[in-house]
Amino acid sequence: MIVLKAPQDQVLAVLQSVAGIVERRHTLPILANVLIRKTGSLLQLTTSDLEIQIRTSADLGGDPGTFATTIGARKLIDILRTMPADQTLSLESSQNKLLLKGGKSRFTLQSLPAEDFPLVQESANFGPPFSVPQKTLKDLLAQVSFAMAVHDIRYYLNGILFVAEGQQLSLVATDGHRLAFASATLDVEVPKQEVILPRKTVLELQRLLSDVEGAIEMQFAGNQAKFSFGAMEFVTKLVEGKFPDYNRVIPKNHRSQITLGRAPLLACLQRTAIMTNDKFKGVRLNLEPGTLRVAANNSEQEEAVDELDVDYGGDAIEIGFNVTYLIDALANMGQDMVRLELSDSNSSALLTIPDNETFKYVVMPMRI
Numbered sequence: 001m002i003v004l005k006a007p008q009d010q011v012l013a014v015l016q017s018v019a020g021i022v023e024r025r026h027t028l029p030i031l032a033n034v035l036i037r038k039t040g041s042l043l044q045l046t047t048s049d050l051e052i053q054i055r056t057s058a059d060l061g062g063d064p065g066t067f068a069t070t071i072g073a074r075k076l077i078d079i080l081r082t083m084p085a086d087q088t089l090s091l092e093s094s095q096n097k098l099l100l101k102g103g104k105s106r107f108t109l110q111s112l113p114a115e116d117f118p119l120v121q122e123s124a125n126f127g128p129p130f131s132v133p134q135k136t137l138k139d140l141l142a143q144v145s146f147a148m149a150v151h152d153i154r155y156y157l158n159g160i161l162f163v164a165e166g167q168q169l170s171l172v173a174t175d176g177h178r179l180a181f182a183s184a185t186l187d188v189e190v191p192k193q194e195v196i197l198p199r200k201t202v203l204e205l206q207r208l209l210s211d212v213e214g215a216i217e218m219q220f221a222g223n224q225a226k227f228s229f230g231a232m233e234f235v236t237k238l239v240e241g242k243f244p245d246y247n248r249v250i251p252k253n254h255r256s257q258i259t260l261g262r263a264p265l266l267a268c269l270q271r272t273a274i275m276t277n278d279k280f281k282g283v284r285l286n287l288e289p290g291t292l293r294v295a296a297n298n299s300e301q302e303e304a305v306d307e308l309d310v311d312y313g314g315d316a317i318e319i320g321f322n323v324t325y326l327i328d329a330l331a332n333m334g335q336d337m338v339r340l341e342l343s344d345s346n347s348s349a350l351l352t353i354p355d356n357e358t359f360k361y362v363v364m365p366m367r368i
Contacts, residue, residue: 004060009085018047018054022073033070035117051237053120068114123221131215138209140171143182146328149175156241158199165192172246178325181360193220196239254341256314262338266330268306272296273323275304282368283323288316319345320368329361
């Protein structure tokens with residue numbers, strides 16, 4: 001049976017859309033494979049790592065009929081990448097093997113039975129579905145994902161909190177030193193739901209979401225989340241645990257605030273960061289009437305000082321920060337202007353967008 005017959009670029013695109021979660025080495029060898037299931041003329045591809053499952057469907061030609069098998073995902077991608085984009089490929093089944101043909105190339109690949117592939121058991125009690133444009137979710141993830149923790153023993157910080165309530169979807173990420181919050185408006189009213197998506201899920205969603213027109217539908221259950229967009233269906237386990245109360249972390253009523261250009265501030269911090277210690281990455285911010293001065297030095301007695309003219313007439317403040325935390329936030333924002341709010345050298349700073357409540361970034365000070 002000819003399982004598929006289509007141009008290389010089509011086959012590769014469909015395969016790559018599901019193969020991001022596949023590990024090359026796994027305790028279960030079959031999890032290195034992609035499950036291929038043919039029903040009529042439609043081909044369904046499924047991958048899993050036992051925590052996340054991604055499925056997509058496509059019409060890739062071949063013989064109509066019913067057929068199912070699993071084949072090494074990474075190996076198949078590696079082979080496809082070496083072939084010309086416009087070359088027509090065919091995948092044929094013969095006994096327990098699959099034969100891939102393209103031009104004068106032939107590859108005989110080992111398969112494993114489809115019935116041995118461990119599918120994720122989907123929850124029976126998902127909450128009401130709601131949707132946002134793909135671009136909206138992609139932008140929200142970009143605004144907060146850099147603040148996720150990496151391998152923190154407080155496992156609930158290694159991900160993003162999704163809060164859907166009323167007509168608002170909010171995303172929050174923190175690693176204990178900084179916190180990013182972003183929100184968007186929903187078209188429908190939804191009951192309050194809070195879930196924590198694991199880091200790997202977030203990174204995979206960011207890879208798959210596009211700026212094209214089209215919505216992504218979301219559903220949350222007690223221990224699972226489900227996303228559907230285009231031909232893709234994405235099911236993931238959730239992180240269990242209690243996320244910190246982010247409303248208490250976001251400071252209110254700062255004494256001093258300045259509004260300035262995002263790009264000049266980012267460039268100033270990037271220049272100054274060159275002279276920081278590799279380990280501490282600390283910079284000093286001095287805010288005085290009319291001037292924001294950024295300074296850094298390192299163990300080799302080198303120093304950098306940079307100044308920006310600002311519209312400010314309040315008290316002088318000196319405060320230290322990990323410069324990476326400031327650069328991360330500014331680099332992931334698209335706005336021209338940002339507002340920096342400060343109280344004193346021991347209080348967290350708040351970075352926001354002027355006249356816009358949808359983004360807040362809190363960063364703890366550091367002693368320098």
